[in-house]
Amino acid sequence: xxxxxxxxxxxxxxxxxxxxxxxxxxxxxxxxxxxxxxxxxxxxxxxxxxxxxxxxxxxxxxxxxxxxxxxxxxxxxxxxxxxxxxxxxxxxxxxxxxxxxxxxxxxxxxxxxxxxxxxxxxxxxxxxxxxxxxxxxxxxxxxxxxxxxxxxxxxxxxxxxxxxxxxxxxxxxxxxxxxxxxxxxxxxxxxxxxxxxxxxxxxxxxxxxxxxxxxxxxxxxxxxxxxxxxxxxxxxxxxxxxxxxxxxxxxxxxxxxxxxxxxxxxxxxxxxxxxxxxxxxxxxxxxxxxxxxxxxxxxxxxxxxxxxxxxxxxxxxxxxxxxxxxxxxxxxxxxxxxxxxxxxxxxxxxx
Amino acid sequence: xxxxxxxxxxxxxxxxxxxxxxxxxxxxxxxxxxxxxxxxxxxxxxxxxxxxxxxxxxxxxxxxxxxxxxxxxxxxxxx
Numbered sequence: 318x319x320x321x322x323x324x325x326x327x328x329x330x331x332x333x334x335x336x337x338x339x340x341x342x343x344x345x346x347x348x349x350x351x352x353x354x355x356x357x358x359x360x361x362x363x364x365x366x367x368x369x370x371x372x373x374x375x376x377x378x379x380x381x382x383x384x385x386x387x388x389x390x391x392x393x394x395x396x397x398x399x400x401x402x403x404x405x406x407x408x409x410x411x412x413x414x415x416x417x418x419x420x421x422x423x424x425x426x427x428x429x430x431x432x433x434x435x436x437x438x439x440x441x442x443x444x445x446x447x448x449x450x451x452x453x454x455x456x457x458x459x460x461x462x463x464x465x466x467x468x469x470x471x472x473x474x475x476x477x478x479x480x481x482x483x484x485x486x487x488x489x490x491x492x493x494x495x496x497x498x499x500x501x502x503x504x505x506x507x508x509x510x511x512x513x514x515x516x517x518x519x520x521x522x523x524x525x526x527x528x529x530x531x532x533x534x535x536x537x538x539x540x541x542x543x544x545x546x547x548x549x550x551x552x553x554x555x556x557x558x559x560x561x562x563x564x565x566x567x568x569x570x571x572x573x574x575x576x577x578x579x580x581x582x583x584x585x586x587x588x589x590x591x592x593x594x595x596x597x598x599x600x601x602x603x604x605x606x607x608x609x610x611x612x613x614x615x616x617x618x619x620x621x622x623x624x625x626x627x628x629x630x631x632x633x634x635x636x637x638x639x640x641x642x643x644x645x646x647x648x649x650x651x652x653x654x655x656x657x658x659x660x661x662x663x664x665x666x667x668x
Numbered sequence: 669x670x671x672x673x674x675x676x677x678x679x680x681x682x683x684x685x686x687x688x689x690x691x692x693x694x695x696x697x698x699x700x701x702x703x704x705x706x707x708x709x710x711x712x713x714x715x716x717x718x719x720x721x722x723x724x725x726x727x728x729x730x731x732x733x734x735x736x737x738x739x740x741x742x743x744x745x746x747x
Contacts, residue, residue: 406717406732433732437679438718440708445717513709639708 335536350388357381375566382558382607386476387551390600391543393472398542401433402535406442413459414449418502421455426494429462430487436464436633440640444514453510454502461653462494465628469550473603478610485664486620493624493656500652509645553601561608568612577614584618585661589654592625602626617664624657670700670744675711675721681734682720688734689722692741700744 349356357380366373409432413425434442439460446456466487475483530538577584606619634646641649672689676682686704693700705711705723714721718732722743729743 410717433718435718437677438732440677441712441719442717444712445715517709517712 331533335533339536346388346392349384353381353385356384371566375562378565379558379562382477382561383555386473386554386558387547389472389476390469390550390554391547393468393475394543394546395539397431397468398539399535400431401542402530402538404428404432406432406438406445409459410446410449410451413446413451413455416451416455418452418454418499421452422458422495422498422502425451425455425459425498426462426466426491429459429494430466430468430491432459432463434463434467436630436636439633439636443637443640444517447510447514448517452502453507454498454500456498457501457649458494458498461497461628462491464630464633465494465624466490467627469546469600470603470623470627473554473600477603477607482616489620489660489664490624493628493653493660497649497652497656501648504648506645506648509642509648511640511642514640550600557601557603557605561605564605564608565611568608577609577618579615579617579665581615581618584615585621585658585665588618588622588661589625589657592622593629593650593654594631595626615665616668617661617666620664621657621661624660625654628653628657670698671723671725672700672702673705673723674702675705675714675716675723675731676719677708677711678706679719684734685720685722688737688740689744692737692744696741696744698744 357377360380361368361373361377364376366376368374368377409428412428413421416424443456443460446459447453471483471487474486577588602623606623610616610619629650634650637649638646672693674682674686674689676685682704686702689700689702692698693702711719711721714723714728716728716731720734721731722729722735722740724743724746730739
């Protein structure tokens with residue numbers, strides 16, 4: 318039996334349907350996003366509650382934040398899914414190959430935002446970079462930036478704190494990635510790669526080139542990115558916002574200020590140390606973060622905690638351990654932790 | 669007989685790809701010898717930078733994501 322190849326679809330027709338679909342989806346998205354308060358008020362009214370009670374306030378918070386965050390997330394994840402089709406890892410590697418330290422680190426950290434990355438692919442990616450002549454320090458800039466400065470974190474920060482905090486997180490995240498990569502490069506740690514990695518570095522051949530895509534295929538990639546990401550993170554978001562709503566409604570004002578406020582000097586290192594063994598994605602942690610800040614916790618302390626949870630995760634280090642000797646892993650964790658520490662203090666001092 | 673290798677360290681997408689290849693081969697009646705490669709050094713030796721990867725008769729045809737099932741069927745028909 319032979320499989321029939323599907324008849325060639327009318328390409329023009331297909332393109333038109335995509336344009337119409339995206340236009341409609343964008344209009345609905347904006348209509349929904351501009352009516353979030355009405356939505357929350359309406360359902361609160363149906364429940365017969367008022368925002369003047371703690372329960373009412375908590376439920377209103379939940380009804381307002383959940384659709385808002387989900388809308389933002391869906392929109393940004395779709396756009397990122399399309400952007401990522403232009404930055405296959407092979408392309409990123411070609412862009413970084415032969416770049417010197419400095420400019421290479423800046424480029425690597427920036428490409429980390431737009432290149433699709435999953436910690437399960439960290440080792441092939443790492444070795445793919447090294448074997449193509451990307452310096453170790455530049456490779457680390459990429460590896461630090463890719464998980465930390467991701468579209469989910471940025472979408473959530475934008476939704477909950479506004480563009481200024483999202484931009485600060487983006488800028489400081491890139492800075493940590495660039496500087497940490499530079500430091501690791503200066504330390505000349507190449508001999509702390511596992512032996513089989515060094516052997517592979519010597520024979521860089523067999524390049525795989527992904528094929529070019531049409532715009533419809535890129536759009537489909539955006540949709541499947543939504544399915545993949547949103548399906549994975551929505552329970553965390555709902556749980557996080559529910560917890561945040563509870564804190565919002567019931568924990569007294571300035572309760573957090575006493576031990577997470579900006580005057581508490583040890584709060585930042587404590588937050589970073591607490592974040593390392595913890596592992597969750599950006600989605601799970603940001604709603605809690607918002608509620609903590611609402612009750613007087615300092616932004617720098619909370620962001621340092623967040624960066625530490627996302628960028629220094631135990632599972633990723635276990636995966637990287639296959640390619641890196643413990644000394645290099647420890648250096649990587651130490652340098653990044655120091656960078657995050659400084660970000661926390663700078664944030665607290667400036668804001 | 670086509671030599672098929674699915675490259676991946678045992679992540680869920682790698683298993684999904686192996687299943688997809690099996691089904692496509694059954695549907696199209698192409699005889700295959702499917703092997704799952706989980707050793708990181710071997711995977712990286714194919715020059716791919718993302719998993720899962722799909723190798724047919726020694727040639728990497730896809731890497732970094734789950735391919736479209738239609739494409740998998742087409743690859744099996746080729747050559």
